[in-house]
Amino acid sequence: METHTSTFVVFSGKIEPLISIKRIMICALLLTAITNNAYAELNTEQKLAKTKGITLYNQYKAISAIPYLKLAAEGGDGEAMYYLGEAIRKNNRYMNVEAQKAYEDSAALGNIYSMIRLGRSTDDPCTEMNNCPKGKKSAQEWMDIAKKSADLDAERGNSESMYLLYEISGDDKWLEKSAASGFSLAQFRLATKYQEGGGFSLLPSNRLDAIERWMKASAEGGYPPGMMGFAAVSIEKKDLESFRNWNEKAAASGYVEGVFGYGSYLGENPSNYGFKPDLVKSYALLSLLFELDGGGNVRRDVEDVLPDIAKKMSPEQINEAKRFSEGWKSSHPPLSFFPDKL
Known part of the structure; x- marks a missing residue:
């Protein structure tokens, strides 16, 4: 995902006699x-x-x-x-x-x-009150x-x-132009807009194709919510391999939703989505989320899931999970909810 902040250049060209x-x-x-x-x-x-x-x-x-x-x-x-x-x-x-x-x-x-x-x-x-000081x-x-x-x-x-410009004007043409130019957040927003019924001229089959195309583009562009969005599209298509792939990539990016989902699925036996059970990795990833004591209520969700996984583990496995957790934290991006910048 692009993260640079836009900068400007001075207007060029002929100066009009009466400039505002x-x-x-x-x-x-x-x-x-x-x-x-x-x-x-x-x-x-x-x-x-x-x-x-x-x-x-x-x-x-x-x-x-x-x-x-x-x-x-x-x-x-x-x-x-x-x-x-x-x-x-x-x-x-x-x-x-x-x-x-x-x-x-x-x-x-x-x-x-x-x-x-x-x-x-x-x-x-x-x-x-329309009485701001001069300047x-x-x-x-x-x-x-x-x-x-x-x-x-x-x-x-x-x-x-x-x-x-889309944020400023609300004009969908700028959202579409931004998506077409490769901005992964815009691609995610456009796919989401189509999911919510936007794009009235789209036929049902074309709508589904557009959602998949833009969500995939956002995921491949590195936007973690887009990764989870495309994982959800994959589930609807019953493509479990794609779902597992993008859920794992979202977790590796530090996206909280991806980490929680991936960690939870690894603790299932059998897994509903075909993940190979791994209690050590499951415990390690879920326990990482305890550091999120701000908003998001994620600690509460972890507390609902982690004790049941711990019951299936030996003390040695839990110690191994703690070491794995430290290794993951040092080799992956920090946890993030990836909130909108605006």
């Missing part, structure tokens, strides 16, 4: 973004803090993520600033001053996600800048920016 104030503001912001990004270089400690902070955020541990994201944000990283704003906003359940500042600092560095978040905000009193942009102005910025990148073929 809004256009001037947009151009100034783009120039600032280029200048600031040129000097934003994190040191080793800040890079590690950014990785740790985003990992914790993706595990629904927003409170724990904040100190790490603050450290990376202090180094001038726009993406860390965005996640800092997200963590603060979600922890407080509204856009407070601290979250807004993090988003505004990030947006000034060219982060379109932050611009969109600011554009969607209804919590800023001055925006609601402070309204939600609509931020959304206009986000659209201009995403348009520029989309024109250069950036599939992520095409998806952001």
Whole structure:
């Protein structure tokens, strides 16, 4: 899955005699973004803090993520600033001053996600009363800048920016363009939209084909929810080999749903889906999920399943499972719920 953050270039071409104030503001912001990004270089400690902070955020541990994201944000990283704003906003359940500042600092560095978040905000009193101080942009102005910025990148073929234009406009054509250009999140979203009845012109057989095609593309593009989505499509087609393959790949990516499913199926004998029973690996994978003490209720699910697996195991097998668990953790990506970035 693509993970880069879109950046901008300044408008080119002939300057019109009467240029709008809004256009001037947009151009100034783009120039600032280029200048600031040129000097934003994190040191080793800040890079590690950014990785740790985003990992914790993706595990629904927003409170724990904040100190790490603050450290990376202090180094001038726009993406860390965005996640800092997200963590603060979600922890407080509204856009407070601290979250807004993090988003505004990030947006000034060219982060379109932050611009969109600011554009969607209804919590800023001055925006609601239409009396913001001079120099402070309204939600609509931020959304206009986000659209201009995403348009520029989309024109250069950036599939992520095409998806952001879908988020901004709600126009399905941008979702389709992003999917066709290879953005795996857009492919997953398009397949999901078809599953939910979107694409009214599709015949039933064509709909099923489209769902399978886009979910497979998302899975092959490396998007873990797409892997589990394609695994579900495989079950409907009674293709158990494909189901097992993609469930295992989703687990290897760190996706919580994949780890829980794969670990649970390995503990079955016989397995409903044809997995070869492996109590040691089953116990090891499921016990990894105990570290997810934030949201998601996954601990509760593990507590429902793991004791029954442990009853079938000897003390030696449980010790072996603990060693296997440590080895898996050190050789695989961290656990993640892979929440939507927006």
